[in-house]
Amino acid sequence: MNFSFNNKEKLKSKKLIDTLFSNGQSVSAFPLRLVFMSTHFDDGLLFKTGVSVSKRHFKRAVDRNRIKRLMREAFRLHKAQYFDNISTPHAFMILYIGKEIPSLIQLENKMSQLFDKFSKANSNITPQENEADS
RNA sequence: CAAGUAAAUCGCCUUAUCGCUGUUUUAAAUUUUUAAAAUGGAGGAAAGUCCGAACACCGUAGUGCAACAUAGUGGUUAACGGCCACCGGUCGAGAGAUCAGGAACAGUGCAACAGAAAGGAUGUACAGGUAAUGCUGUAGUGAAAUCAGGUAAACUCUAUGUGGUGCAAUGUCAUGUAUACCAGUGCUUGAGGGCUGCACGCCCGAUGCUGGAGGGUAGACAGCUAAAGUGUAUUGGUAACAAUACAUUCAGAUAAAUGAUAAGGGCUCUGUAUGGAGUACAGAAUUCGGCUUAUAGAUUUGCUUACUUA
RNA sequence: CGGGAUGUGGCGCAGUCCGGUAGCGUACACGGCUGGGGGCCGUGUGGUCGCAGGUUCAAAUCCUGUCAUCCCGA
Numbered sequence: 185m186n187f188s189f190n191n192k193e194k195l196k197s198k199k200l201i202d203t204l205f206s207n208g209q210s211v212s213a214f215p216l217r218l219v220f221m222s223t224h225f226d227d228g229l230l231f232k233t234g235v236s237v238s239k240r241h242f243k244r245a246v247d248r249n250r251i252k253r254l255m256r257e258a259f260r261l262h263k264a265q266y267f268d269n270i271s272t273p274h275a276f277m278i279l280y281i282g283k284e285i286p287s288l289i290q291l292e293n294k295m296s297q298l299f300d301k302f303s304k305a306n307s308n309i310t311p312q313e314n315e316a317d318s
Numbered sequence: 319c320a321a322g323u324a325a326a327u328c329g330c331c332u333u334a335u336c337g338c339u340g341u342u343u344u345a346a347a348u349u350u351u352u353a354a355a356a357u358g359g360a361g362g363a364a365a366g367u368c369c370g371a372a373c374a375c376c377g378u379a380g381u382g383c384a385a386c387a388u389a390g391u392g393g394u395u396a397a398c399g400g401c402c403a404c405c406g407g408u409c410g411a412g413a414g415a416u417c418a419g420g421a422a423c424a425g426u427g428c429a430a431c432a433g434a435a436a437g438g439a440u441g442u443a444c445a446g447g448u449a450a451u452g453c454u455g456u457a458g459u460g461a462a463a464u465c466a467g468g469u470a471a472a473c474u475c476u477a478u479g480u481g482g483u484g485c486a487a488u489g490u491c492a493u494g495u496a497u498a499c500c501a502g503u504g505c506u507u508g509a510g511g512g513c514u515g516c517a518c519g520c521c522c523g524a525u526g527c528u529g530g531a532g533g534g535u536a537g538a539c540a541g542c543u544a545a546a547g548u549g550u551a552u553u554g555g556u557a558a559c560a561a562u563a564c565a566u567u568c569a570g571a572u573a574a575a576u577g578a579u580a581a582g583g584g585c586u587c588u589g590u591a592u593g594g595a596g597u598a599c600a601g602a603a604u605u606c607g608g609c610u611u612a613u614a615g616a617u618u619u620g621c622u623u624a625c626u627u628a
Numbered sequence: 629c630g631g632g633a634u635g636u637g638g639c640g641c642a643g644u645c646c647g648g649u650a651g652c653g654u655a656c657a658c659g660g661c662u663g664g665g666g667g668c669c670g671u672g673u674g675g676u677c678g679c680a681g682g683u684u685c686a687a688a689u690c691c692u693g694u695c696a697u698c699c700c701g702a
Binding site: 190 | 336337338339365535536537572573574575577578579599600601
């Protein structure tokens, strides 16, 4: 099992993030929201992921860092099972929209719910696109 | 012992598993990736951005006015509005705390209510005094009543100082585009611009400038961490601080690393046979010196003690 | 990194420049007009002027520090 989450798998390009937020679709499982978009990466990876916490809800930088670290941890430990059946490359941004600092266990549960919803949404959309094309 | 006061220091630790990031070495691969190993990886305030510098660029930044800052004396420092010492004022019983602490015989203002009168004004009562007169004292109003009055954190004056913008500075490379379109304005009789407000002066200036509607980039490297560094000791100095000697290398990310989980141990509070609860404030962003603010808890040292009680 | 604004009854705002009385609308309570409601009229309650310190005889107002909220530029 690969538990790593290194620099290449993080979403870093400012341009890509801008297009992601303007064109991407989203699913949510409170207190998480996933923004995703089908795209293409030059270095051949299947996905790149970023995390984000609003400054409006958490004024202290310490709290924001804590939540982002927990989110990365929850994603890192379970990403293998989320992406078993994905073939096309995607960009992801996970937002935390709650107002209290969560625990790792809560986040892990919500993260699986979130990616279940994503899989459903993804499988619903793809055939429609195919029909439109045909 | 208690209460107080001044100053200094620390601000959780260990192990295991899974990760992140910088550097170095080796190997693969081959010209920037992968793997392994070694090693470094948040703070006393990293915070607020309130002062002062370093460094970089703008035209080596001209004159006048304006604006702003500072304000006892001396010292300290790269510099300061910081710090230290002393003098003076105010507060406190004291140790001690605190102060924008220059000028009101340069000028202009301001003073509610009360009061006869609030800065060119002298009234009432009583007493004293005179040739005569608010001439003198007391009472009364008020913060202040003739005192070279108060007020400059009112304008002002005096002294001193300040060019501007900031690492998104700045340099190099890569990628890409529109010197196109519409409207206005201007081309040496000068539009507009130049990184402080105004005036003058100076400089640049036609493939220009302003607006509209649009197009493109938003990556990499350098700057970027060895420095007014840190620690210890000695010497000089009342002190801030300085000098010398020895030792030492101590983050460098960029949607932004420095973490997560588990177990055990400290410490504090509570309870006392086991236990339970808590463990603060807070996260580097060019770098330093200060200031200010937040902070569970712990440690050390100097000094004071009026009243009250023993 | 830099620049700016705001904070005053429960709510929305004046007053701050140029210092002496904190006021307006709305809301709330009571009374009146009406058969009742609405509306109008009258009376009243309610404010540490964000916080701390200073200047002054006197501070919402002047000065310094600080806290919070909001906005703007690169």
